[in-house]
Amino acid sequence: MLEIKDLQASVGDKQILHGVSLKINKGEVHAIMGPNGSGKSTLANVLAGREGYTVTGGQVLYDGKNLLDRTPEDRAGDGLFLAFQYPVEIPGVSNTYFMKTALNAIRKHQSRPELDAIDFLKVIKDKAKLVDIPETMLARGVNEGFSGGEKKRNEILQMAILEPRLCLLDETDSGLDIDALQIVARGINALRGPDRAFIVVTHYQRLLNFVQPDFVHVLSGGRIVKSGGKDLALELEEKGYGWLEEEKIGAR
Amino acid sequence: MNIGGASSPQAVRGNPASGAAASGFHLEARNRDGSVVQLKAEPVEGGRRVTIPPGCQATLIEKNESLRPEPYTTQSKWEIVLAEGAKLNHYKLVHEGPQATHHSFIEADVQKSASFQSHVFLFEGAQIRNTIHVRLTGEDAECLLEGLYVGSGSRVIENHTLVDHQKPRGTSRELYKGILDGQSRGLFDGLVIVQKEAQKTDSAQTNKNLLLSTEAKAFSNPELKIFAHDVKCRHGSTIGQIDAAQLFYMRSRGVPQAEARRLLIYAFASEMIEQVEIPALRDILFPCLNLATYTKK
Numbered sequence: 384m385l386e387i388k389d390l391q392a393s394v395g396d397k398q399i400l401h402g403v404s405l406k407i408n409k410g411e412v413h414a415i416m417g418p419n420g421s422g423k424s425t426l427a428n429v430l431a432g433r434e435g436y437t438v439t440g441g442q443v444l445y446d447g448k449n450l451l452d453r454t455p456e457d458r459a460g461d462g463l464f465l466a467f468q469y470p471v472e473i474p475g476v477s478n479t480y481f482m483k484t485a486l487n488a489i490r491k492h493q494s495r496p497e498l499d500a501i502d503f504l505k506v507i508k509d510k511a512k513l514v515d516i517p518e519t520m521l522a523r524g525v526n527e528g529f530s531g532g533e534k535k536r537n538e539i540l541q542m543a544i545l546e547p548r549l550c551l552l553d554e555t556d557s558g559l560d561i562d563a564l565q566i567v568a569r570g571i572n573a574l575r576g577p578d579r580a581f582i583v584v585t586h587y588q589r590l591l592n593f594v595q596p597d598f599v600h601v602l603s604g605g606r607i608v609k610s611g612g613k614d615l616a617l618e619l620e621e622k623g624y625g626w627l628e629e630e631k632i633g634a635r
Numbered sequence: 636m637n638i639g640g641a642s643s644p645q646a647v648r649g650n651p652a653s654g655a656a657a658s659g660f661h662l663e664a665r666n667r668d669g670s671v672v673q674l675k676a677e678p679v680e681g682g683r684r685v686t687i688p689p690g691c692q693a694t695l696i697e698k699n700e701s702l703r704p705e706p707y708t709t710q711s712k713w714e715i716v717l718a719e720g721a722k723l724n725h726y727k728l729v730h731e732g733p734q735a736t737h738h739s740f741i742e743a744d745v746q747k748s749a750s751f752q753s754h755v756f757l758f759e760g761a762q763i764r765n766t767i768h769v770r771l772t773g774e775d776a777e778c779l780l781e782g783l784y785v786g787s788g789s790r791v792i793e794n795h796t797l798v799d800h801q802k803p804r805g806t807s808r809e810l811y812k813g814i815l816d817g818q819s820r821g822l823f824d825g826l827v828i829v830q831k832e833a834q835k836t837d838s839a840q841t842n843k844n845l846l847l848s849t850e851a852k853a854f855s856n857p858e859l860k861i862f863a864h865d866v867k868c869r870h871g872s873t874i875g876q877i878d879a880a881q882l883f884y885m886r887s888r889g890v891p892q893a894e895a896r897r898l899l900i901y902a903f904a905s906e907m908i909e910q911v912e913i914p915a916l917r918d919i920l921f922p923c924l925n926l927a928t929y930t931k932k
Contacts, residue, residue, distance in 0.1 A: 431887050434879065459889035471884040475902025484898065485888035492889065524902075525884075541888060 391440035401605035417602035431465035460492030464547035532563035539570035556590035568593030664693035682712025717749035731760035747773030786819025815851035
């Protein structure tokens with residue numbers, strides 16, 4: 384589904400990714416872990432097409448086609464979704480209206496019929512239950528005045544509504560208490576399926592207790608320095624990231 | 636003209652502006668018990684004069700509207716007196732032709748415990764000048780001045796407002812928002828004066844501008860002159876552009892760039908229209924906003 388080949392990217396003058404390669408098949412859940420500043424968020428943002436990130440080398444194929452020359456909205460239309468580390472507040476645009484606009488834009492992109500207001504309301508009410516979002520929050524401006532946990536739940540709600548095929552979660556667990564973490568995890572797990580893949584970017588192993596990954600990759604200094612199964616996350620939790628740095632230096 | 640659903644036979648209709656056939660006004664008033672009050676909009680030089688009697692609640696809806704393509708000039712002038720405890724909601728919509736010049740002058744004398752509320756929507760016209768002078772001449776008087784102005788092409792829009800607090804415990808609130816595209820110019824020039832006698836005045840004045848092009852310009856000049864010592868006054872202004880983070884957030888959800896921009900412009904302006912208490916008027920204003928902010932890119 385997604386093939387990242389020797390991806391290099393910079394922000395301003397600073398080179399962040401020094402050659403990342405990764406292959407993700409449908410149905411798989413990949414966790415990307417690593418210390419602060421290792422390039423995790425950069426990877427997620429480059430994949431989603433955020434401005435300000437310059438790809439300086441390598442390529443990314445999505446369904447066998449070049450992903451990087453496409454607009455963010457086209458990527459979303461083709462089933463890519465980024466759950467933001469810091470979801471943006473948009474006062475004046477209601478959550479419901481925004482989601483209806485987004486879903487219909489994606490359906491249009493996929494040559495599927497658009498949903499009318501009544502059908503859409505059924506969808507959003509149904510999905511909101513999954514992440515414990517009350518109807519009052521749906522009527523409010525997008526993320527306007529939401530707490531940190533509410534914003535992250537709202538990201539999962541959007542993901543559930545838009546039904547992407549490739550979900551990128553950028554530190555969705557950061558700043559969540561245990562209850563909110565479980566709600567978010569429940570939302571993610573409900574979406575797991577044979578045709579959908581996940582890239583879960585996280586600093587801590589905590590989320591992975593609830594969302595079991597198939598693969599764990601450690602990103603450090605803009606490179607993937609180690610890959611393994613879910614046990615690798617536990618090992619990282621125990622030993623921290625330091626030993627990988629030493630191992631890397633030792634191998635030189 | 637029939638807007639606002641307020642079509643009682645006692646309402647006054649007229650044509651205060653010279654030279655624009657589709658323009659006109661609608662004025663009606665009621666006592667607190669709901670009974671209809673007959674109001675007179677007397678002609679004065681260049682416009683009309685109306686007095687809202689004590690305790691009376693009035694609505695004045697004014698449209699300055701034309702599709703004429705050639706250059707022409709219209710003007711409208713209102714001299715309004717609000718007697719003790721009276722309230723007036725004034726809605727003004729300017730939707731003139733593409734080469735039109737429109738001058739509007741509103742002068743309000745707000746007496747004891749009276750309330751003057753002005754909502755101005757400046758959508759179309761080559762040159763628009765909106766001048767509002769409000770004098771709070773009685774104790775506990777209040778005023779609300781709201782304005783939304785939309786500029787594109789080479790349109791020039793000027794707003795000059797004056798709120799003169801003359802007596803104690805007056806309240807004034809002012810919010811003007813500008814959306815400027817193309818090479819348009821938008822000016823907000825707002826002065827609040829708090830006279831020596833006007834202790835316990837509570838005043839807030841805000842001007843916000845959204846620039847949609849690099850060549851559009853906003854000029855913002857909020858000004859306070861305070862001669863009393865026990866007052867609460869604040870003012871501020873902002874000039875900004877479409878927020879890149881909000882735009883990316885929307886696009887990452889599949890919303891095409893042009894539509895995301897439109898939504899964000901709409902979000903900036905919509906609160907001004909949502910506050911309009913007359914549903915039928917909102918139904919006119921929202922399409923005007925859509926039309927006025929639709930960028931041909």
